[in-house]
Amino acid sequence: MRRTEIKVLPYCKRCGINWRFGLSKYCRKCKTEIEKERLKKHKVKEREKIRKEKKRERKHASPSYLKKQLDHLWATEGKFKARCEVCETLPLHERINYKQIHPHHYVGRKNLRLRWDFKNRVWLCPIHHDFGFPSAHQDPAWFEEWMQKYRKEDWEYCNRVKNEIQTNIDYKALLNQLSEEKTS
Numbered sequence: 466m467r468r469t470e471i472k473v474l475p476y477c478k479r480c481g482i483n484w485r486f487g488l489s490k491y492c493r494k495c496k497t498e499i500e501k502e503r504l505k506k507h508k509v510k511e512r513e514k515i516r517k518e519k520k521r522e523r524k525h526a527s528p529s530y531l532k533k534q535l536d537h538l539w540a541t542e543g544k545f546k547a548r549c550e551v552c553e554t555l556p557l558h559e560r561i562n563y564k565q566i567h568p569h570h571y572v573g574r575k576n577l578r579l580r581w582d583f584k585n586r587v588w589l590c591p592i593h594h595d596f597g598f599p600s601a602h603q604d605p606a607w608f609e610e611w612m613q614k615y616r617k618e619d620w621e622y623c624n625r626v627k628n629e630i631q632t633n634i635d636y637k638a639l640l641n642q643l644s645e646e647k648t649s
Contacts, residue, residue, distance in 0.1 A: 531636035538643050539581045540568045549590035551611060567594040569601050571612055572623050578631040581643060584619040587612070 476483055477492040479499075484492055491499065524530055549566065569587045572579045579585040593600050599607040612620040 526637075528636055531640060535581045535636065535640055535643060538640065539583070539586065548588070549593055550588050550615070551593040552590060565591055567591065569594055571608075571620070572627045576627055577634060578629050579623055579627055581639060582623075582626075583646065584622050587616070 477495055478490040479495040480492060482492050482494075489496060566588050567590070569589045570580070571585050571587060574580050587601070589601060591597075595602045598604065601608040609620075
């Protein structure tokens, strides 16, 4: 077998000058320009990464995002009951899974003082929450009587507190407080 020699041309691949830097494909001038371009691209990528991180931080600090987090925590955590509090057992719809048990606000969501309070939450099946009769949305008077009879302490607490005015809510502190209540 014959050995073939690889002929290295002494021309820069970028500018075509008849001199190359060591074993590089480029002359010194082109090599430094290429390195500068690489650094510039790297800096642009770093700036973009920092910009995205700041945008994410602003989003996670926004009241609307924190309200969504609080709503999710209120609706899914705490003392979860797999049964309707009115029925006590799974009624005719025995195939209900836990996602079909709805958390219901006794005092509406517009009241920010009680919106995320666990005492203002009642677990109801779809029939007693919205679709059947009696239901909390179709017959509020029935639901209030039910609350007075079976959840008297929570009913009294909600009626006592619902007219307190809530201003300048610290959503982050409230989120931490709900998280702690969830774990305890």
